[in-house]
Amino acid sequence: MMAMGEASSTACEIVTRPPIHRLHALVTDHHAFVWRSLRRLGVSDGDVDDASQQVFLVAHRRLAEIAPDSERSFLFQTSLRVAADWRRATRRRYEQSGMDLFDVPDAAANPEELMDQRRSRELLDQALDGMPMDLRAVFVLFEIEEMTMMEIATVSDIPPGTVASRLRRARKHFQEAARRLTTGQRAVRDARGAR
Amino acid sequence: MIEPRRLREHGASNGERMLLNSARADRPPAGAAQRMVIAMEGLTAGSGGPGAGAPMAAHTNKMGTLAKVGLVALAGLGAVAAVVLAGALVQRMAGTRSATAEMPAVHTPVNQEGATEIAAEPPRVRAIPVPAVAPKPTSPLRGSANVPRHRELVALDASLSAEIRVLDTARAAVDAHNPTAAQRALDSYAQRFPQGHLKPEAAVLRLAVLVRLGNRQAAKSLAAQLLANESYKAYEARIRSLLRETGE
Numbered sequence: 001m002m003a004m005g006e007a008s009s010t011a012c013e014i015v016t017r018p019p020i021h022r023l024h025a026l027v028t029d030h031h032a033f034v035w036r037s038l039r040r041l042g043v044s045d046g047d048v049d050d051a052s053q054q055v056f057l058v059a060h061r062r063l064a065e066i067a068p069d070s071e072r073s074f075l076f077q078t079s080l081r082v083a084a085d086w087r088r089a090t091r092r093r094y095e096q097s098g099m100d101l102f103d104v105p106d107a108a109a110n111p112e113e114l115m116d117q118r119r120s121r122e123l124l125d126q127a128l129d130g131m132p133m134d135l136r137a138v139f140v141l142f143e144i145e146e147m148t149m150m151e152i153a154t155v156s157d158i159p160p161g162t163v164a165s166r167l168r169r170a171r172k173h174f175q176e177a178a179r180r181l182t183t184g185q186r187a188v189r190d191a192r193g194a195r
Numbered sequence: 196m197i198e199p200r201r202l203r204e205h206g207a208s209n210g211e212r213m214l215l216n217s218a219r220a221d222r223p224p225a226g227a228a229q230r231m232v233i234a235m236e237g238l239t240a241g242s243g244g245p246g247a248g249a250p251m252a253a254h255t256n257k258m259g260t261l262a263k264v265g266l267v268a269l270a271g272l273g274a275v276a277a278v279v280l281a282g283a284l285v286q287r288m289a290g291t292r293s294a295t296a297e298m299p300a301v302h303t304p305v306n307q308e309g310a311t312e313i314a315a316e317p318p319r320v321r322a323i324p325v326p327a328v329a330p331k332p333t334s335p336l337r338g339s340a341n342v343p344r345h346r347e348l349v350a351l352d353a354s355l356s357a358e359i360r361v362l363d364t365a366r367a368a369v370d371a372h373n374p375t376a377a378q379r380a381l382d383s384y385a386q387r388f389p390q391g392h393l394k395p396e397a398a399v400l401r402l403a404v405l406v407r408l409g410n411r412q413a414a415k416s417l418a419a420q421l422l423a424n425e426s427y428k429a430y431e432a433r434i435r436s437l438l439r440e441t442g443e
Contacts, residue, residue, distance in 0.1 A: 020239065024232050031228040036221045049227070053234060060239050120217035127214060143202050144218045161392040164199075164359055171202060175211060182210035 019063050026071055027056055033145075034075050040140040041083035042129060044090075054082045073155045076141075080156075084133055127177040131170060138163055139170035358384065358393045365400050374407035399430050402437050411441045 034055050035048060043051045055078045059066065066074045128136055141152045142163075149167075153160045200206070203215045361384045368377035381404065384397050391397065398421060405414035418438045421427040427434065 020236070023235060023239065027231050027235060028228055031231055032223055035223040035227065039221050040218060049223075049231075052223075052231060053238070056231065056235055057238065060235065117217055117220060120213050121220070124214040124217050140218075143215055144221075146201065148198055159392060161358065165362075165393065165396060167199070168359065168363070174202075175208075178208070178211045178214055182208075182214075 019060075022063060023056070023060050026059055026075070030072060030075050031056075033072065034079055036145065037076055037079045037140070038083055040128070040144055041080060041133070041136060042125070043083050043086050047086060047090075051079075051082050051086055055079050058082075073157065076155045077157065080133065080137055123178075123181050127174055127181055130177055131173045135166050135170035135173060138166040139174060142167055143171075143174075358388050358391050361387065362393055362396055362400065365397075365404075369400060369403050369407060372407065374404045377404045377407070395427055395430060398427070399433055399437075402434060406437050406440050414438070414441050 031052065034052050038048050038051045038055070039045070055075060058078050059071075059075060062074070128140070131139065137156060138152055141147045141155065142149070147155065149160055149163050153163050156163070158166075203212050207215065361380055365377045365380035365384065368374070368380060377400065381397055381401050384391065388394075398417070402414060402417050402421065405417060415438065418434050421434050422431065
């Protein structure tokens, strides 16, 4: 997603650019990726803009430490932490109010409902919410963002073997959750309908 | 590295495929990046220094002056002095402040380990909580020399795929409460991959096998070794959980 001008600049030029310009370039080049990552790491639609801002504020503070060819990696790892903090804080807020954020009374989904984009997206969030964050990160980067294994290893700063191992386990998590969400509830609904 | 096929293309049920496809529409609203740029300008304006009424302009003027000083030094003082001043200029632009007035002769703050934080605190941001711990950007500090060449990647992939298959067998045996079969798989792994990339995973699986076999003493001993090794820090929770199963 890097702009052509950015890609052709030397590392020295990027580093010696005034910080505010470099920050602008970071936002312009990587905002969509950060937004998508936060959303897929569990930040709600309503909070993802604020979370994106958090990520870029951290980047602003650490601008001098970010190597020009590692901006995406830095932003993703920051997004991971921001998303994890958001989920912890949100869960605490809901628990204090007597509710469980991730306790959805009716996760019903039949094939017709799955065709509804919005409903499918909600169910995907539910399927991913039960996954540990380290597995979820690899899963969304590979299966949804469609990065390669080596790209994920670089962006996440983990060995390729660990990427492969986490992807395998994440897939198992996802498939079990998806089966539960799409099949189990249909059976319950069918049983209700039969009465 | 030979890539596995994506679930959506191979192996996913219709329901799974629909769930995965639903995320393809994820995108920020139109104009969000531009709004973010404007918001960041406003939020970071305070870090330009006291009395910065036009933060971008004041910052640019300061940088322009420093750049001029640098050029004069380059022309008048010679290459060595110019390098020293260029380093100071880069450091100043980055906004870092060192505890003392000293600076290294050649300074590349981007690649410098332990570079000091920008002193100015970011302005308060509304709504969601600030992350408790600032991120550790270990990856951004690496250079491109760490990226393996293609030949190495192919060899790496072949080894990894084989290693994963063996460890999956061991893991499945542990899950199926068949520690003997798991132990055989792990012995096979150790023999075939003495320098395997997944040795840490294999070691933790070995611990699980010992626990399942009821060999408490060996399990405790192995757990102690792993916990004392920094390489296994990521597995600490799992190791301690297994240790608890031995009654420790």
